[in-house]
Every structure is written in C-alpha cells, then in structure tokens.
Amino acid sequence: MRRILAAGVLLVLLVGVFVVRLVDIQVVRAAALNEQADEVRSTEPIPVFGTRGDIVDRNGTVLADSVMRYDVALSPKNAKKGPVAREEPDPADPSKKIRVEVPLEQTAAELGEVVGLTGDQVLGIITAALAENPDSDFEYVAKTIDVDTYEKVRALDIPWVVQYPHPSRSYPNGAVAGNLLGFVDFDGAPGAGLELGEDECLASENGEVTFIPSLEDWVEIPGTEVVHKQAKDGGTLKLTIDSDLQWEVQRIAEAQRLALGAEWATVTVMEAKTGKLLAVADVPTVDPNAPSETAEADRGSRTFTAPFEPGSTFKAVTAASVIDDGKANPLSQVMAGYSYDAPNGANFRDSFYHDDMPYTLTGALIDSSNTATAMFGEQMSDQVRFEYMQKFGFGAVSEVGFPAEESGDLNGGPEEWDNQTKYTTMFGQGLTTTAIQIASAYQTIANGGVRMPVQLVESCTDAEGEVTETKQEGSRVISEKAADETSQMLEQVYTKGWLKDQWNIPGYRVAAKTGTAQVPDGNGGYRKEYLVSVSGFAPADDPEFVVSVSYMNAVKMNSSAASAPVFQQVMSQVLKKYRTIPSGAPAPDLPATW
Amino acid sequence: MTALPIHGAPAPARRRAWVPEVLRPVPDGATRPKPRLAYAVIAISGVVVIALAQLLLSIAVTQGAYEIDGYETSRATLSREQQKLSEDLDRVQSPQYLAKNAEALGMVPNTNPVFLRLSDGAVLGQPASAGAAAAASAALVPNALIDGVPLVTEQQAGETAPGGGQGAAVGAPAAEAAVPPPPPASESLPTPTTH
Known part of the structure; x- marks a missing residue:
C-alpha cells in the first residue's frame, strides 16, 4: 500500500515538473525564446514597400505616380580581388x-x-x-x-x-501642373506643393516581414513568413484640374511670358458655378521630374503664394459693393476730373489725362477711372466696404490651403488705414491680394453673388476604396441683382474698353476688366515695374468659366495689353474645349457718360 | 419491524459458507484470451503510415515552396515589364509628346471656336482660319521623360529604312523623311466614288 502511494506521489511530482517546465517555455519565456530562434534562423527584416498614392486629374489622367527605381552599389573590396569568371x-x-x-x-x-x-x-x-x-x-x-x-x-x-529597390516618383505629364504637384525628395519625403499639402492622403507606410529561408538557395520555407508590420498603400488624390487644359494654358502663358520678357505670370481658370479650379498655370514652370533645373523661387505656385496689389481689376469689387449697398446703380452719375482732392485730404490722379467727364458707374469702369471710381466708393462707409472685401474672400487664405499660401494684406482695416489708403483701396492699391482671391471674387460676381469655396482637390480615395470628397457650401456676398448689374457693366468694359479688338472672342458675350498695378518696393514706395492683369468670365449671359491672368514686370509691354491676348486665347480654348454654346444676342448697351 | 428477525438468525452460517469463494485464487493465465497480433500490427503500421504521410506532405510542401518561388520570381519580372511598358505608354500619351508630334506633322491650333449644331445645321460662332504656325511648344511646358523619344515622323523613317538596305543607307532616308511632304493646299479633298 505504501509503495503504491509512493509511486503515485512520484508520478504526480514528475508530471508537475514537466507541466511547470512546459508553461515556462511555452508561455512565460515564449517571446524571448522565439526571438532567439528567429535570430538564428530567420532573415533580417525585409521591407515591404507601401505604394504612395497617385495624383490624378478630374478625368483620371495620372499626374503623379509611384514607380520602382533601383540603386546600384558595389563592393570595392571584392572588386579588387581579381577577375571574375563568366x-x-x-x-x-x-x-x-x-x-x-x-x-x-x-x-x-x-x-x-x-x-x-x-x-x-x-x-x-x-x-x-x-x-x-x-x-x-x-x-x-x-x-x-x-x-x-x-x-x-x-x-x-x-x-x-x-x-x-528604391521607390520613387514619376510625373508622366512633366511640367503639366508641376507647380501645383510639387515633388518628393530623394528619400521620398514630400518637398512642396500638393505632395506636401495633401501628404495625409497620399502617404504610404512601409511594412516589414521576416521568413525562414533554406540555407542552400534562399527559398522561403512555407509557413514561416512573419509579418512584423503591415505595409499600407497611400490614397489616390483626385484634383479638379483638367490636365489637357492645364497644358494648353501653360503653353499660352509661357509663350507670352517669353515674348514680353516678363518676370513671372499666373493664369487661373475656374468653374464659375462651383469654384472648382480647372487650370492653375504658374510660369516659369517646374518639371517635377527634374525640379533642380528650375530656379528655387519658380518651383512653387505664385497663384497662391505671391500677393500683389491688384490695381484696376479690383474696381469691379468696389462697384459690386456699392451697388449691393444700394448707393449706386450702373447708370449713377458723377463728374470726375483727371485729379481728385478728396474731402479727407487724400489726392490721386487717373492714369491718363482727361477733362472733367460726366461718367456713369459703367463709364468709370470702361475707362478705368480712379477718380470716378473713388467718387462712387466714398458713398459707402469704409467699414462696410472692408466687410464686403472680407466677404469676397480677401485678406484670408483660400479654402485650398496650399502650402505656404498667403492671405494677402488688407492693412488691418479702416481704423488703421491712412487717408490716402482709404481711397486707394477702392481701386486696388494699398492692399494686396493673391491671384486666386481675384479669381474667386470674379467667380462671386459671375455666380449671381454667391461665392463658392475655391476648390483644387476633388476627392481622396484611400487604399480600401473609401472616398472622402471635398464638399463646401457657398455663401452669398452680394444680391443677385447687384451681381447681374456688375456683370453687365463688365461686359461694356469688354465691348467698349481700349482692348476691345485684342480680346474679342467672336460669338460669345464676355465680361472682363483689366488692371495695371504698381508694385510696392516694400519701403512704402513703388517700383517702376507694373503688374498687368485681366480678369473676366464667359459666357456673360450664363457664366460658366472665370479666367484671371497676371503678368509681373512685362519688360516689353508694360500695360494690360500684354495680358489681354492671353485672356483671349485661354478663354477661347476653355469655351471650345467644354463645347460651350455661343451666345445668341449681343450684350445690352449701357451708356458710359451722361 | 419485519426485517429484524430475518437478519438475525441465518447470518453466521452464510458467512462461513462464503469465505472459500471469496479467497479463490485468480484464474490461471492460460484461460485469459491471448492478445491478438493484429492489434499490434494495426497500431504500428498506423504510426508508420502517419509518419510516411507527414514525410510525403512535407516533401510536397517543400516542392511547392520552389514552385512558389519560381512564380514569385516570374511575377517580379513581369511586374517590372509591366512598369516599363506603362511608363512608355505614359510618355507617349503625355500632352507634350502629342503636341510635338502634331507640330511635326504641320498642325497649328485654331483659337476660334465654331460649332455646327446637328439638329438644324446652324453654324454657331464665326468661322475663321487658323493663324500662322504657333511657336514650338516643347520648350514651353517641359517634360524630362520624353527626351530622346522619337517623334512619329522619325519613327516612320526608322521603319521604312531597313526595307531598302541595312547600315549606311539608314541615315539618308531618315533625314529625308523627317520633313513630311507638304499637303496639296489648293486641291480639293479627294472624293470617294459612291453608288
């Protein structure tokens, strides 16, 4: 009996020892032991490359995609050992x-x-x-x-x-939208533009695996692969840009820039009804395949990052505000001279000499008279005018939020404006705006007074196929009536202004305004260079497209005649490309004088 | 209770009678049935079969590993090939390449949009002929990827050259064919014969 008992106890003890050992190895020290084993048998962690997302245009044309490139390395030590057999x-x-x-x-x-x-x-x-x-x-x-x-x-x-292997980035369309796309550096880190700004959508994550290979020929033993980190692909970024149009706009802009010897130029094409950008050309242009071949200052998008004093294109904003505020209509009258001494002591002149002219508001815009515009502008309070500017989107970065985008400078507001600035802001001097803000303001007028948020990104589709669309609501800035009346006045500028033969697009009603603005030198004075611009939309009877053109320091022709042909060519191309039906009747006539 | 008298008397006698039965020796081994050999054979061959099956399975799996490796290698090669081709395709469908080709063929853009409405045949817009040739667009919107990709006019030269003769002859026809023959400007379009 005792022997049986002893044997039983022994058995229990023995089993107990094994159980303890088993738990110790399989549970307590399992992780450490596995690691130790893997160190001996497994491969080094092998990177699994996640693919950075593509950037595509509105039609799905690939503007930026990920490709595999390779780095070649050699072993100097082994190379010197002698000839190789082959x-x-x-x-x-x-x-x-x-x-x-x-x-x-x-x-x-x-x-x-x-x-x-x-x-x-x-x-x-x-x-x-x-x-x-x-x-x-x-x-x-x-x-x-x-x-x-x-x-x-x-x-x-x-x-x-x-x-x-070295995952890399390729831009199949070269410089088309290059200034918007930006580029990634050698290590794959985003360097500029949308690559940087929308990195959250595009970024991928590399994963890591190890496996146990056969010693002989490095073939993976089945079932031994361990995924340490799952690779994650980036999302596809869809832009509102149309790459074909973008190419054509860049071609037109650059050809004229070279012809004029201009420093730089921007051309923006926007959908009037949605605020979506169809083309944003910045020249000189960067080819993201070889960014270093372009000067560093020219690699960004000046449309968003280079604020300037807009000059006369801003008069349309003042006119629209005055009408909406009920202080004037297109036929309201002033008697404006060449020079104007304002009640508060400010003094300024027109860019051309003329005797006292009986201008209507329409006429003030056609002849782009500073004095006449100011006489209308002063009828509303500075504070109200300032609030209109803000509602038009000036003084704040656009909804695009482009990397390094500038807000422009309204110089604080009416309290901080000096007497001169209170008047010059009516005709677009003494404040700065970006090209995109000017385009957005014209979009507001074209769209019956409703400003749509500026949109460059259509959507982001992540690796699982989930689509995040950019959707924003429009906001009413001026009444529909004020917008229509402003639009009709701008049509008169187009048909009667001094550039009427140069920007004529037969068959279409177009509304447009030029600007020739002095460029501040940063010390309170002005440089002798000009920024010449044209902004407008068509067809004026049912606006579809806004085009805004700016040329900086066009050496060979320092007037808005330099940018008018670009406006004409770009607008024609847009109307042709989107099969816009020509307007039936000509624009209704409005008198310029009384 | 009725049970008591029954238990009381006969118990001692019974106990005496049972004792020899209880202590009877264990039946002799010879009478127990002999374990059959079949069981052992089944058990052992079972083990052997399992071991064999495992061996075969692992051989199959290992063989599969090489097969997988082969496919992986060819997949990598094919995906490289695919990338190469799709990059080529991207290159030739880029607007720069199309524009360069169109210009090489003597085409110019017309900036004057005119439409023909099919429903009533009305011409919308005012037709005007295209202006003089625009400046070459290649330098205006650069694309580093299409450097060195031959234009369609050059490709035609390259394709026709080997037919005539090899080697030295290739250079001359290429230079000639690079300039496309001017289209007959004044002649009307060729009229197809219809019935």
Missing part, C-alpha cells in the same frame, strides 16, 4: 560554352556603359573607396536607375554588384 559561347563552337576570366577593367567598363559612366569613373569609385578604407564593402555607383538599366545591370551578372 560563361561565354565558345568562339570555336558557338553551341558550347566556355568559362572565361573577365578582368576588372572590362567589367568596370561594361557596368559604366550601362549606368552612364565611363569605365575609368567606375574604377575611380573603387579606388577612392579603398583609399579611404581598405576594407570598404559598399559604395554606390548609380542611384534611381530605371527598370531598363536595372535589367541590363542584372544581365551583366557581376558578383560584386548589388541593386536595391
């Missing part, structure tokens, strides 16, 4: 292969030819690396080579050359 067809009997010794010079020359270096340059890399460190085992020969070159290097089969 199998080549026997010259005597082509069906057989013989082993030949290939000397380093020949291998280097072959490698160099493929990656675009001379053999001596490749040898130079090897010697330089060895001079620095006799045990040098790693040196880059070429970076971000394309697939063709990768395969050629592979075909050479040089034992001391390795190639590493």
Whole structure:
C-alpha cells in the first residue's frame, strides 16, 4: 500500500515538473525564446514597400505616380580581388560554352556603359573607396536607375554588384501642373506643393516581414513568413484640374511670358458655378521630374503664394459693393476730373489725362477711372466696404490651403488705414491680394453673388476604396441683382474698353476688366515695374468659366495689353474645349457718360 | 419491524459458507484470451503510415515552396515589364509628346471656336482660319521623360529604312523623311466614288 502511494506521489511530482517546465517555455519565456530562434534562423527584416498614392486629374489622367527605381552599389573590396569568371559561347563552337576570366577593367567598363559612366569613373569609385578604407564593402555607383538599366545591370551578372529597390516618383505629364504637384525628395519625403499639402492622403507606410529561408538557395520555407508590420498603400488624390487644359494654358502663358520678357505670370481658370479650379498655370514652370533645373523661387505656385496689389481689376469689387449697398446703380452719375482732392485730404490722379467727364458707374469702369471710381466708393462707409472685401474672400487664405499660401494684406482695416489708403483701396492699391482671391471674387460676381469655396482637390480615395470628397457650401456676398448689374457693366468694359479688338472672342458675350498695378518696393514706395492683369468670365449671359491672368514686370509691354491676348486665347480654348454654346444676342448697351 | 428477525438468525452460517469463494485464487493465465497480433500490427503500421504521410506532405510542401518561388520570381519580372511598358505608354500619351508630334506633322491650333449644331445645321460662332504656325511648344511646358523619344515622323523613317538596305543607307532616308511632304493646299479633298 505504501509503495503504491509512493509511486503515485512520484508520478504526480514528475508530471508537475514537466507541466511547470512546459508553461515556462511555452508561455512565460515564449517571446524571448522565439526571438532567439528567429535570430538564428530567420532573415533580417525585409521591407515591404507601401505604394504612395497617385495624383490624378478630374478625368483620371495620372499626374503623379509611384514607380520602382533601383540603386546600384558595389563592393570595392571584392572588386579588387581579381577577375571574375563568366560563361561565354565558345568562339570555336558557338553551341558550347566556355568559362572565361573577365578582368576588372572590362567589367568596370561594361557596368559604366550601362549606368552612364565611363569605365575609368567606375574604377575611380573603387579606388577612392579603398583609399579611404581598405576594407570598404559598399559604395554606390548609380542611384534611381530605371527598370531598363536595372535589367541590363542584372544581365551583366557581376558578383560584386548589388541593386536595391528604391521607390520613387514619376510625373508622366512633366511640367503639366508641376507647380501645383510639387515633388518628393530623394528619400521620398514630400518637398512642396500638393505632395506636401495633401501628404495625409497620399502617404504610404512601409511594412516589414521576416521568413525562414533554406540555407542552400534562399527559398522561403512555407509557413514561416512573419509579418512584423503591415505595409499600407497611400490614397489616390483626385484634383479638379483638367490636365489637357492645364497644358494648353501653360503653353499660352509661357509663350507670352517669353515674348514680353516678363518676370513671372499666373493664369487661373475656374468653374464659375462651383469654384472648382480647372487650370492653375504658374510660369516659369517646374518639371517635377527634374525640379533642380528650375530656379528655387519658380518651383512653387505664385497663384497662391505671391500677393500683389491688384490695381484696376479690383474696381469691379468696389462697384459690386456699392451697388449691393444700394448707393449706386450702373447708370449713377458723377463728374470726375483727371485729379481728385478728396474731402479727407487724400489726392490721386487717373492714369491718363482727361477733362472733367460726366461718367456713369459703367463709364468709370470702361475707362478705368480712379477718380470716378473713388467718387462712387466714398458713398459707402469704409467699414462696410472692408466687410464686403472680407466677404469676397480677401485678406484670408483660400479654402485650398496650399502650402505656404498667403492671405494677402488688407492693412488691418479702416481704423488703421491712412487717408490716402482709404481711397486707394477702392481701386486696388494699398492692399494686396493673391491671384486666386481675384479669381474667386470674379467667380462671386459671375455666380449671381454667391461665392463658392475655391476648390483644387476633388476627392481622396484611400487604399480600401473609401472616398472622402471635398464638399463646401457657398455663401452669398452680394444680391443677385447687384451681381447681374456688375456683370453687365463688365461686359461694356469688354465691348467698349481700349482692348476691345485684342480680346474679342467672336460669338460669345464676355465680361472682363483689366488692371495695371504698381508694385510696392516694400519701403512704402513703388517700383517702376507694373503688374498687368485681366480678369473676366464667359459666357456673360450664363457664366460658366472665370479666367484671371497676371503678368509681373512685362519688360516689353508694360500695360494690360500684354495680358489681354492671353485672356483671349485661354478663354477661347476653355469655351471650345467644354463645347460651350455661343451666345445668341449681343450684350445690352449701357451708356458710359451722361 | 419485519426485517429484524430475518437478519438475525441465518447470518453466521452464510458467512462461513462464503469465505472459500471469496479467497479463490485468480484464474490461471492460460484461460485469459491471448492478445491478438493484429492489434499490434494495426497500431504500428498506423504510426508508420502517419509518419510516411507527414514525410510525403512535407516533401510536397517543400516542392511547392520552389514552385512558389519560381512564380514569385516570374511575377517580379513581369511586374517590372509591366512598369516599363506603362511608363512608355505614359510618355507617349503625355500632352507634350502629342503636341510635338502634331507640330511635326504641320498642325497649328485654331483659337476660334465654331460649332455646327446637328439638329438644324446652324453654324454657331464665326468661322475663321487658323493663324500662322504657333511657336514650338516643347520648350514651353517641359517634360524630362520624353527626351530622346522619337517623334512619329522619325519613327516612320526608322521603319521604312531597313526595307531598302541595312547600315549606311539608314541615315539618308531618315533625314529625308523627317520633313513630311507638304499637303496639296489648293486641291480639293479627294472624293470617294459612291453608288
């Protein structure tokens, strides 16, 4: 009986020991032991590349996509060890292969030819690396080579050359929308533009896996792959831009910029009813495939980042505000001279000499008279006028939120304006705006007084297919009647203004206004250069498109005649491209004088 | 109670009678049925079969690993090929390339939009002929990707050249064909014969 008991106790103890050991290994120390085992048997963590999202235009044309490039590296130490053996067809009997010794010079020359270096340059890399460190085992020969070159290097089969995948970015349409897209740097970090601003949508995450390979040929043993981190693809960013139109607009803008010797130019095309941007051209243009070939200052989008004093294009805003405030209508009358001494002591002149003119508000816009515009503008209080400016979107960054976008400067407001500024702000001097704000203000007038948020991004579709659309509500700035009347006045500017022959688009009713603005020198004075601009929309009877053109310092022609042909060509192209039906009747006539 | 008298008397006698029965020796081993050999064979062959199956399975799985590896390699090659081709396609469908080709063929843009309404044949807009050739657009909107991609006019030269002769002859026809023959300007369009 005792023996049985002893045996039983022994058995229980033994089983107990095993159980304790089992729990210890399988549960308590499991993680540590697994790690230890993996260290011995597994591969190093292998990166799994997540794909950065594409940027596409409104029709799905790819503007930016991710491609795989390769970096070529060599081992200087092993390269110096001597010739490499290679199998080549026997010259005597082509069906057989013989082993030949290939000397380093020949291998280097072959490698160099493929990656675009001379053999001596490749040898130079090897010697330089060895001079620095006799045990040098790693040196880059070429970076971000394309697939063709990768395969050629592979075909050479040089034992001391390795190639590493290097996810990279390609912009198939080159400079089309280049200033908007921005670019990514060598390490894949976004550097500018939408690549930077919309990185949240586009960014991908690289994952990591390990597996247990066979020792012989590095083949993965089934079921041994461990995903340490799941790779995540980026989302697709869809823009409101139309790449074909964008190309054409950039072509027109750049051709004229070169003809005029202008410093820079921007052209914006916007849908009048939605506030969506169809084209935003900034010239000089950057080709994101080779950003370093463009001067650093020209790589961004000046449409968003370069505020300027708008000049006379701003008179349309003043006119619309005055009408909406009930202080005037298109036929209201003033007697305006060449020079005006305002009641508060401010003094300013028109850009051309004229005797006292009996201007209507329409006439003030047609002749772009500063004095007449001011006489209408002063009929409303500065505070109300300032509030209209803000409602039109001035003094604040647009809804696009482009990287480094500027808000423009309204110089504080009526309390901080000096007497001169109180008047100059009526005709667009003494305040700064961005090109996008001017386009947005004209969109408000074109859209019956409702300002739509400026929109550059249509949607973001993440890797799982979930779509996030940019949706914003419009806001009423002026009444429909005020907008229509302003639009009719701008039509008169188009049909009767001094550029009427240069910007004529046969068959369409167009509303437009020019501007020739002095450029502040930053010290309270003005430079002798001008910023010449035209903004307008068509067809005026049912506005569909807003086009805004600005040229900075057009050396060969410092007047808005420089930007008018661009407005004409761009607007024609837009109307043609979107099959806009020509207007039936001509614009109703409004008298310019009384 | 009725049970008591029955238990009382016969109990001692019964106990005496049972004792030899209780202490009877265990029946002899010879009488127990012999374990059958079949069971052992079944058990052992079961183990062998399982071991064999596992061996075969793992061989199959390992063989599969090489197959998978082969497919993975060819997948990588094919996806490289695909990337190469799609990059080529992107290049040739970029607006810069199309414009360069159109210009090489002598086309110019007409900035004057005119429409023909199909319902009543009305011409909307005022027709005007295209102006003189616009400046070459290539430099205006650069694209580093299409550098060195031959234009359609050059490709035609390249395709026709090998037919005539190899080597030295290739250069000359390419230069000639790069300039497309001027279209007959004054002649009317060729009229197809219809019935």
